[in-house]
Amino acid sequence: MEREKKYSEMTNEELKQEIALMKEKARKAEQLGMVNEFAVMERRAVMAEAYLLNPSDFKPGEIYAVTGAPGTYFKIDYLKGVFAWGYRLNGSGEEEALPISLLKTT
Numbered sequence: 001m002e003r004e005k006k007y008s009e010m011t012n013e014e015l016k017q018e019i020a021l022m023k024e025k026a027r028k029a030e031q032l033g034m035v036n037e038f039a040v041m042e043r044r045a046v047m048a049e050a051y052l053l054n055p056s057d058f059k060p061g062e063i064y065a066v067t068g069a070p071g072t073y074f075k076i077d078y079l080k081g082v083f084a085w086g087y088r089l090n091g092s093g094e095e096e097a098l099p100i101s102l103l104k105t106t
Contacts, residue, residue, distance in 0.1 A: 007051045008081075018048045048100035050082035057105060058084055064103035074098060 007015065058079060061089035064086070066072040077086040083097040
């Protein structure tokens with residue numbers, strides 16, 4: 001039995017195929033009214049997209065807009081892999097981690 005590859009083990013081409021597959025599954029789930037399945041597939045696509053980006057393009061101390069959340073900004077304290085750790089401006093002030101694919105670079 002072949003185990004499923006982790007995103008970190010995939011090539012860029014494999015990641016792009018995975019993203020396309022997840023987006024197609026999300027579209028079908030949305031059409032069928034399967035809200036939870038839609039959310040899971042969307043989140044998996046976002047995670048795979050993070051592995052296509054270079055974490056060194058994101059800098060601690062910088063503020064980025066959050067994709068899909070108009071008017072929401074995130075300040076990075078530090079990076080760990082493809083996750084930016086920090087907090088949302090005007091948020092609860094609690095530390096959280098976001099995949100770097102959710103952060104808009106200018």
